Amino acid sequence: MIKKQNKNLKSWPMFISFFICILSLCLIFNISPCHAKKPITVGKGIWINIWNYPNNPDMFCEQLKSKGINTIYLQVSRSNMPAIKDPIKLNQIIKSAHEREIKVIGWTYSFLKDPLSDAEKFIKAAFYKTPSGDSLDGMAADLEEVTNSRSIETFARVIRKAVGIDYPLIAITFSPVLKRADPKHYAWKTIANNFDIIAPMTYWHGFVKLRSEKGAYDYTTKTITKIKEFTQKDDIKIHLIGDGQKTSSKEITGFLKAAEEHGIDAGVSLYPWYKPKKHQIETLGKYEF
Numbered sequence: 353m354i355k356k357q358n359k360n361l362k363s364w365p366m367f368i369s370f371f372i373c374i375l376s377l378c379l380i381f382n383i384s385p386c387h388a389k390k391p392i393t394v395g396k397g398i399w400i401n402i403w404n405y406p407n408n409p410d411m412f413c414e415q416l417k418s419k420g421i422n423t424i425y426l427q428v429s430r431s432n433m434p435a436i437k438d439p440i441k442l443n444q445i446i447k448s449a450h451e452r453e454i455k456v457i458g459w460t461y462s463f464l465k466d467p468l469s470d471a472e473k474f475i476k477a478a479f480y481k482t483p484s485g486d487s488l489d490g491m492a493a494d495l496e497e498v499t500n501s502r503s504i505e506t507f508a509r510v511i512r513k514a515v516g517i518d519y520p521l522i523a524i525t526f527s528p529v530l531k532r533a534d535p536k537h538y539a540w541k542t543i544a545n546n547f548d549i550i551a552p553m554t555y556w557h558g559f560v561k562l563r564s565e566k567g568a569y570d571y572t573t574k575t576i577t578k579i580k581e582f583t584q585k586d587d588i589k590i591h592l593i594g595d596g597q598k599t600s601s602k603e604i605t606g607f608l609k610a611a612e613e614h615g616i617d618a619g620v621s622l623y624p625w626y627k628p629k630k631h632q633i634e635t636l637g638k639y640e641f
Contacts, residue, residue, distance in 0.1 A: 390617075391549055392457065392490040392520040393591040396636050397423030397621035398628050399459075402430070405441045406627075409448035416454060419637030423455045425492065425621060428477050431463035435476035443482040450486060458488040459524060464498035464507055471510035478515050492522035492551060501539035508546035522591065523547040527554050528578035529571065535582045544583035549618050551591040552579060554607065557599050568595070568606035576614045589618040594636075596624035601635040608639045 398421055405426075406412035416424070426445060429437050436442060449456045458477050462470040470493075478491045495504060511521065523543045526533035535541075543550060556562040556571035572592065580586050594607045604622070611620050622628060622636055 391589050391591070391619065392455065393423065393522065393549055393551070393619040393621075394617065395422040395455075395619050396420060397425050397455075397457075397619060398633070398636075399425040399593065399596075399621060399623040400427060402427040402433075402437055404626055405438065405445065409441075409445045413445075413448040413452050413454055415633070417452045419633050421633065421637055422453070423457060423619065423621065424449055425457050425459055426488075428458040428460060428480075428488075429473055430461040431465070431470050431473070435473040436480055439480075442480075443486075446482055446486050446488070447484070455489040457490040457492060457522070459492035459494060459522075461494045461496070462507065464495070464503045467498075467503045467507040468510060471507050471514075474507075474511050475514045478511075478519065490520040490522060492524050493547075494524040495543070496524075496526065499538045501542040504539050504542050505546060508542075512546065520549065521547045522549045522551055524551045524553065524593070527552045527571070527575045528582050529574050533582075540579070540582035541584065544585050544588055549589045549591050550579060550583070551593050553593050553623065555593075555595040555597065555623075556607075557595045557597050557603065563600075563603060565602040565606035565609075568599070568603040569610045572607050572610035573614065576610070576616070590616055591618040592616055592620045594620060594622045596622035596628055596632050598625050599632065601631050604632060604635045605639065608636070608641075612641050 398416060424445065426442070428442060429435055446456050460474055460477060462474065464470055474491060474493060477488065481487055493507070508521065525543065526538065528540070532538070552575050554572050554575045556568050561567060562571050576590060579590055580588060592607070592611050594604060608620060622632055624632060
C-alpha cells in the first residue's frame with residue numbers, strides 16, 4: 353500500500369507541470385477555459401439602410417446609448433454601388449458610435465450574380481479605415497437574390513481567406529418560415545458552414561393575423577426552430593432581426609420573449625420603417641434578458 357501511494361505521489365509533479373503548461377498557453381493566446389468568446393452581435397441593436405443615415409450621428413447615438421442599445425447595423429453598400437457608398441457619413445457615424453461604446457457592424461446587399469466582385473467589395477469594407485484609423489466592428493452580407501450553395505460558398509470562402517478565421521462573418525437571411533427560404537433552393541447548410549452568425553429577418557407584421565404579442569412570439573419561435581432544423585446545428589449562433597415596420601410595443605415584446613425563452617445568445621435587433629419610432633427603441637432597450 354505504501355509503495356502504491358509513493359508511486360501516485362511521484363506522478364503529481366508531472367501532472368502539475370502539464371497543468372501549468374496548459375494554463376500558460378491559455379494566457380499566451382488569450383484563451384479562457386471558463387468563458388467562450390461572445391459573438392460580436394451580442395446585445396441589442398438598430399438597423400440602418402443606406403438611404404436613412406442619421407442627419408445628426410451624435411444625437412442619434414446618444415439616444416441609443418441612453419436606451420441601452422449597444423450596436424448599429426449600418427448598410428455601407430450594394431452590389432451595384434462602390435464598396436463604401438458614403439465614406440464621409442460613415443466616418444461620422446463610426447466616430448460618434450465608438451465614442452459612446454456602441455459597435456458599428458457594416459452590411460451590404462450582395463446580389464451574388466458575380467460572387468467574386470461582391471466578395472471584393474465586402475473585403476474592402478471590412479478593411480476600411482477612417483481618417484483616424486478606426487474601422488467597422490464586423491460585416492454582414494444580406495443574401496436574398498442568388499441563394500444557391502455554389503455562389504454563397506464561393507463568396508464566403510474568398511472573404512474568409514482575406515479576413516482570417518477570427519473575423520466575425522454574419523449572414524442576413526430570410527426567415528425559414530417563408531417559402532422562398534425552403535432548403536431546396538436556399539443554401540442553409542452552406543451558410544451555416546461558412547458564416548459565424550445567422551441573422552434571420554424575422555418580419556411578422558406583413559401577416560395581419562400575426563400583429564399581436566402572441567403572433568410575434570409564435571413567428572419568432574418558428575424562425576428559431578426551423579433554422580436549427582434546416583442547418584442541422586442546434587448550437588448555431590442566431591442573431592434575431594426583429595420587425596420594426598410599424599410594429600407595436602406588444603409585438604416587439606412577444607419577439608423579445610421568444611428570443612429569451614429559446615436561449616438566443618447572439619443578440620437581438622430591430623429593422624425599422626425608415627427610422628425607429630420612440631416606442632420601439634424604448635421597448636427594445638428596457639427589455640431585460
